[in-house]
Amino acid sequence: MRKSDAVKKHIAHLALAAGLAASVALYAIAPQLDDYAVNILMLAGINIILAVSLNLVNGHTGQFSLGHAGFMAAGAYTSSIITLSLAPVLASAPAWQAQVAFFAALLAGGLFASFCGFLVGVPSLRLRGDYLAIVTLGFGEIIRVVIQNTDALGGARGLEGIPPYTNLLWTFGIATVAIYVVASLVNSTYGRGFISVRDDEIAAEAMGINTTKYKVAAFVIGAFFAGLAGGLYAHFISYIAPEGFNFLKSVDVVVMVILGGMGSTPGVAAAAVLLTLMNELLRDFEQYRMIVFALLLIVLMIVRPQGLLGNFQRRKRKAPQP
Amino acid sequence: MLCGLFFSGCKKKDSAGNPDEIVIGEFASLTGATASFGQSAHKGVRMAVDEANANGGVLGKKLRLVTEDDQSKAGEAATVVRRMISREKPVAIIGEVASSRSLEAAPICQQNKIPMISPASTNPKVTETGDYIFRVCFIDPFQGAVLAKFMLQRGWKNAAILTDVKQDYAVGLTDFFKDYFTKNGGTIVSEQSYSSGDKDFKAQLTSIRSTNPEAILVAGYYNEAGLIASQARELDIKVPLLGGDGWDSPSLVEVAGDAMEGNFFSNHFSAEDKSPAVQDFLAKYKAKYLESPDAMSALAYDATMLLFDAMKRAGTTDSAALRDAIASTSGFPAVTGNITLDANRNASKSAVILQIQNGKFRFVETVAP
Numbered sequence: 001m002r003k004s005d006a007v008k009k010h011i012a013h014l015a016l017a018a019g020l021a022a023s024v025a026l027y028a029i030a031p032q033l034d035d036y037a038v039n040i041l042m043l044a045g046i047n048i049i050l051a052v053s054l055n056l057v058n059g060h061t062g063q064f065s066l067g068h069a070g071f072m073a074a075g076a077y078t079s080s081i082i083t084l085s086l087a088p089v090l091a092s093a094p095a096w097q098a099q100v101a102f103f104a105a106l107l108a109g110g111l112f113a114s115f116c117g118f119l120v121g122v123p124s125l126r127l128r129g130d131y132l133a134i135v136t137l138g139f140g141e142i143i144r145v146v147i148q149n150t151d152a153l154g155g156a157r158g159l160e161g162i163p164p165y166t167n168l169l170w171t172f173g174i175a176t177v178a179i180y181v182v183a184s185l186v187n188s189t190y191g192r193g194f195i196s197v198r199d200d201e202i203a204a205e206a207m208g209i210n211t212t213k214y215k216v217a218a219f220v221i222g223a224f225f226a227g228l229a230g231g232l233y234a235h236f237i238s239y240i241a242p243e244g245f246n247f248l249k250s251v252d253v254v255v256m257v258i259l260g261g262m263g264s265t266p267g268v269a270a271a272a273v274l275l276t277l278m279n280e281l282l283r284d285f286e287q288y289r290m291i292v293f294a295l296l297l298i299v300l301m302i303v304r305p306q307g308l309l310g311n312f313q314r315r316k317r318k319a320p321q322p
Numbered sequence: 323m324l325c326g327l328f329f330s331g332c333k334k335k336d337s338a339g340n341p342d343e344i345v346i347g348e349f350a351s352l353t354g355a356t357a358s359f360g361q362s363a364h365k366g367v368r369m370a371v372d373e374a375n376a377n378g379g380v381l382g383k384k385l386r387l388v389t390e391d392d393q394s395k396a397g398e399a400a401t402v403v404r405r406m407i408s409r410e411k412p413v414a415i416i417g418e419v420a421s422s423r424s425l426e427a428a429p430i431c432q433q434n435k436i437p438m439i440s441p442a443s444t445n446p447k448v449t450e451t452g453d454y455i456f457r458v459c460f461i462d463p464f465q466g467a468v469l470a471k472f473m474l475q476r477g478w479k480n481a482a483i484l485t486d487v488k489q490d491y492a493v494g495l496t497d498f499f500k501d502y503f504t505k506n507g508g509t510i511v512s513e514q515s516y517s518s519g520d521k522d523f524k525a526q527l528t529s530i531r532s533t534n535p536e537a538i539l540v541a542g543y544y545n546e547a548g549l550i551a552s553q554a555r556e557l558d559i560k561v562p563l564l565g566g567d568g569w570d571s572p573s574l575v576e577v578a579g580d581a582m583e584g585n586f587f588s589n590h591f592s593a594e595d596k597s598p599a600v601q602d603f604l605a606k607y608k609a610k611y612l613e614s615p616d617a618m619s620a621l622a623y624d625a626t627m628l629l630f631d632a633m634k635r636a637g638t639t640d641s642a643a644l645r646d647a648i649a650s651t652s653g654f655p656a657v658t659g660n661i662t663l664d665a666n667r668n669a670s671k672s673a674v675i676l677q678i679q680n681g682k683f684r685f686v687e688t689v690a691p
Binding site for chain 1: 390391393409429447451
């Protein structure tokens with residue numbers, strides 16, 4: 001048991017290193033790719049972060065959240081306000097200083113988003129299932145509406161002219177870290193708590209697990225990465241408006257999680273990439289694209305109701321039980 | 323990043339595609355929340371391209387229109403514009419109606435030095451992105467001046483204002499209205515506000531009534547304008563109400579019914595305008611699509627025609643020359659009024675005033691800038 005854990009840890013570290021190396025490689029070959037290819041990669045990376053972080057809440061901890069776009073908005077606006085207010089200074093500063101400031105802004109956005117996650121996590125202690133889904137949905141909408149009515153944040157017109165600092169290194173670097181953190185968290189002794197909350201909350205509580213703490217932790221960590229994803233998105237598109245973080249955006253991420261397999265980090269990351277690519281590959285169908293897209297989703301859910309890699313993970317987890 | 327741009331910039335010249343055709347890009351919200359805007363705009367662009375091709379194309383070459391759907395979704399506009407630029411190498415791009423999506427695409431077009439003409443994005447920030455970004459509609463502040471001018475022409479020198487403070491559009495409209503109105507001899511006798519979603523406006527209207535205005539500006543969208551009109555009539559306020567293009571919706575009359583009769587609003591275009599440009603466009607549009615055009619299709623048609631005109635004047639589709647030709651557009655005879663592009667690449671053009679009569683929007687007059 002101990003040995004296999006050590007091996008697992010080793011594998012996790014190797015995967016982290018491999019992921020970071022791949023990010024550097026992608027960054028290095030980016031100049032050879034056309035803008036469109038870079039665009040798809042960037043969106044895929046951002047979607048991976050969103051899906052993997054939501055999976056911690058929805059998949060591993062079993063708390064159905066529909067407010068991920070709200071956390072993304074919190075991070076996007078916080079980091080954009082910081083870089084926009086620093087823009088006059090950074091414009092003449094060397095590139096590395098701008099990148100350091102960008103990273104700090106991203107972190108600030110992530111932290112603010114996780115503070116919002118904490119705020120949602122607290123009421124969620126009393127609620128389960130559908131009720132929680134509605135609370136998180138409401139919270140996401142509150143964030144959006146507050147932004148919409150705040151002049152300093154651009155109101156309904158949005159914020160434009162955000163410096164385009166995001167590159168493939170940042171996106172895939174952070175995506176790798178997100179995967180690493182979530183995967184090693186749920187595979188750790190501490191992280192078993194998340195899964196116990198999902199599998200049977202009452203039993204977990206009876207076994208002395210502080211379910212409250214785990215639920216809040218899931219929201220805070222999930223929101224942190226969603227905030228980072230929001231910051232990356234804002235500094236990639238250069239323009240954000242509250243409408244871009246509406247309920248449908250949250251649903252997009254939920255679809256990735258369900259398609260990938262609730263609670264399977266590799267599955268969810270794969271689904272994020274698959275859905276991003278599918279969206280692009282189906283462009284030739286023009287108006288019928290969303291019909292084809294929906295049909296593919298239906299077929300996939302019929303063929304694999306547990307999600308792409310859902311079953312694979314569960315079997316692995318159950319094997320060492322006896 | 324910069325290196326990548328340079329690279330794709332080089333490629334553009336190598337693989338210009340078929341030398342006998344000119345590629346025009348268009349991105350629109352063909353599906354999603356604002357699909358009706360996108361579909362209308364697309365029909366306008368399509369018609370302009372087909373018409374030019376029927377007349378032998380532009381610069382002796384056929385035009386090919388490439389249309390991408392952005393699903394009315396944030397983030398999609400940036401993706402489809404990058405796709406279009408990388409794959410199809412358009413010489414210019416038409417889009418979008420919604421300011422938010424134009425703002426996503428504008429930095430990309432600017433970076434790639436591809437002229438972009440927005441048919442109907444009224445947010446002033448859109449063209450501030452850079453010198454390759456243009457628009458053929460008037461911007462929000464302009465309407466304020468138009469409405470003030472119209473009131474003064476009618477001899478209504480005492481006006482009251484009721485503004486939706488939740489909408490930037492309405493606040494901008496009010497500010498510029500006030501500015502023009504007071505500078506040209508008008509007096510604002512009362513200024514009241516409300517928020518989108520309000521249902522009861524009687525307090526504000528009672529206060530306005532006590533000041534005896536000759537006209538009332540209701541700066542906001544059609545939903546509240548309808549309620550305001552009916553409550554104003556209930557309070558026996560008989561003076562006309564005026565609004566901006568935010569009133570342009572069939573629901574305006576549905577909500578208010580008879581209470582809307584006789585009120586005015588400014589718009590981009592009227593199907594009843596007797597000018598030959600408008601009537602000609604109407605006839606062609608109806609023949610092609612078997613339906614009446616709206617302001618979006620007219621603006622999109624104008625944007626595309628203006629682009630072709632600039633190509634002919636430039637004599638080339640080279641991006642810098644084309645940009646300069648578009649920028650120097652002056653007095654271009656368009657469906658939505660004669661278009662002159664100013665130094666900020668915004669259209670300086672006339673607006674139309676419509677009046678609600680028997681539940682229909684009747685053309686009253688054209689107000690020049």
